[in-house]
Amino acid sequence: MSREQQQASFINLTVKSQQDQSKLFFRIRRDSELKRLLNAYCDKKFLPHGSCHFLINGDRFAHHKTPDELGLENGDEIDAFVPTDGGGGGSRI
């Protein structure tokens, strides 16, 4: 595989935490599931998997999709949010 093809089959993505504005940079194959990247993010940040919400351009996305399927481009950013919850002092079911 030539160098260009190799370049084309990968994509650089940024995950930005909305809590502290820190950024982590990832390089991932265009045809692998984003779940891998998100889990890697949680690992790096010492967070349990699934404890973060991820948004692209303000909206949720299916984690089993690939960058190609979601139409991501090189250098795109994924926002990581800590989920919020609320019930108003009632006992949690």
Added chain:
Amino acid sequence: MVIVSSTLKTKKADHFPAVVTMLSKCKKLSEILGKLTKRQQRIFKQSCLGHFLDLQFLSFSGNLVHKILLHEVEIDGDEQEMWFLIGETPMRFSRIEFALITGLTFGPYPEVSVDSHRLQDLYFGLKPAPNLDDIDSAFYAFDFTAIDDMDAVKITLYYVLERVVIGRAERYLADLWLMGLVDNLDEFNKYPWGSVCWRYTYRSLSRALRGQVGHYRVKLTEAKAKGKSYSSTYNLDGFPVAFQIWIYEVLPTVGRQFARCTNQRLPRMLRWMAATKNIRDGMLRTHVLSPSTPLIVRQQIDPTEEERMQPYYLQVVRFLGVDEGEYGGTIFMDDQTPTEIPSPPVEAADMSPPIIPDTAETFTPIPPADVDQTDTTFPTPDRPKKRSRPRRPSRHTEYREELFGDDPDDHAADTHADPPLQSHDVFSRLDMLRVDLQVFSARHDTSSQQVLDSLHTLIQQIRGIVPPDDRRDGHVDAHRSTSAHVTDLPRLDDQAQFCHVYWRTTSRRPAYANPIRQQLGGLVRSWPQYGPGSQMSPLRLVSDTLFGRWLDDGHISEYIAMLSHRQLVCREIVPQHWTVVSLHLYTALQVTYTGYLSGALAEGTFYPNSDIESFVMGRHCRLHRDWVQVDVVYLPLSLGGDHWVACEIHFRRREITVYDSLPSAHGDADIDSAMQPLCIYIPYLLHQTGFYRYRTDVTERLTPFTFIRPRQGIPQQRSDSGDCGIFTCMFIQYLGLGRPFDFGPEDGVHMRTRVAVDLWAGQLL
């Protein structure tokens, strides 16, 4: 006179993706001009290309340009004009627009004899016929501090002309005639460079798509055979940046989304700065092709009084020999419908001359499906198709017009004999159904089974009332390209059962210990995904809501997205003066505020690249109203991570009202600290995004907003019910509809049904 037809040059079915590059080195302009010394720059400024010195960085967006080029329509007449049709008003790109944007002059080519080879011999004496590549390398090798100031300016003028104004590929030979001409600055400054640049730009733009469709088809078949995708590639000569700025000018909503108008300078290209680097298809779809907020379309760029005085405008008008008032004023749309799509009888009524009320403006709510109006059933009230002279209202009028919709007469005009069912019908029927539900469910004993039954009925009704043709995306829902048809839903009995079982099984035991849940999980995954945004399965949304769980941000996001969509499709029922904003705005503001407290940020500044503006500009694909169009913004926010409240941010009153269904959960001190980020930073946010420039009716002040938390007249929840998420949803809905609160603590269960129904509806529509 030009006769503009409504037939697209490229049929809608033939639209293809493409990668467009511009050959002009506009991006390098600051680098090129930065080589000059201060004194040389002052001399450069005096020349006919002097204003290029002030051109702000503008990144070229090939995707935007390509999508607009695809909408060129055929014209009858041999004028050098291009007409585009997005929505209902055609837009003109002609020499007048070009002159107004670039400030270059037009005129007949004068006879100039050039016999000077001084510059070439002295500085570029490389070889007899250098190409542009050679010129590039020679130019970058110069040290302008070492040579004569006038010569440095001349060389730069030549270079800017050759590489920026007349963009050509590197392989072309350099135009040595130009190099001779530049040595005679007087003649050079008088030369009609607008005509030259227009020749290249127009030729390249008008021929860009010629033959591309067939080529694309062939290549696509080849690529598909190899299992690859393909998009065409083409280059644009000349100065296509002018075209891009023209797009911003004639489609102001688009300009506001993708660029920033930083000042009011002349010519117009100095005003703009591109804000969005890569404009993706999704954003184009939301904001241009099937816009959520009404697309404002200007037929042409109308020069202001000040512009009418400018020499470049006077020259182009004189050159074209037109009366400035009348040029472009006579436009005829031939009333033939596009041939590629059979038109339903409804649209025949549309084509008849509409009633033009006095207040009609040129912008129109655009049918989502695109310019081919024949295949859309969007609930657009009849608007006038054309006006011979579009009146230019002030921004304020535009805004009011947009807010308060159309004249009642206008509505009376569109009574179709047999109107197709549209999504606002579905919503109104949903509302009726909900009244039924209200009667049906006696307050306290609505058991889960009853709720499920009513949901069942609801879904059956939706199935019944949405005719098969309307189930395609683009009709019922313009913005979510749902691949799922309503018919693709599993049978509802299964679903109702499932809903119950799912809830029973998910909350108690871990998944690995629960075979039923594993099976069910498989089932859920095999169901179609609803909407690109929702990661949660609709079932989980509904089951959580129904069965007394706390709501998290997933539910709330879905709910406010539903409200926003409903506001869009039911313009007649739902007031338009408000919008909702994603709850993540609060997180972002909180971070900013923490940074401010810790001293990392100065007051009133935001983290660079924090993209916080996207909330205000409505750049999110499901919450897409710009704050400029509204007076009130509703924001659900989570206090301390365990209590939802609804905030009403009122721009005119500069006040935030907190609707809290359980004030005892968080005391005044809590709420005081929680509201600080909003109160302090909302004014700065408005200031930074240029809100006040568009809304002159609101006084601009940077002092913090105030907030109140009324205790009287706010429905309260039962303290142990965990209903605050539900109450928050209902607060926003009631406030948005302008209804007085008519529910109380005992309505929690009932309201869960209502929210669940709405979430269902939001998922289906």
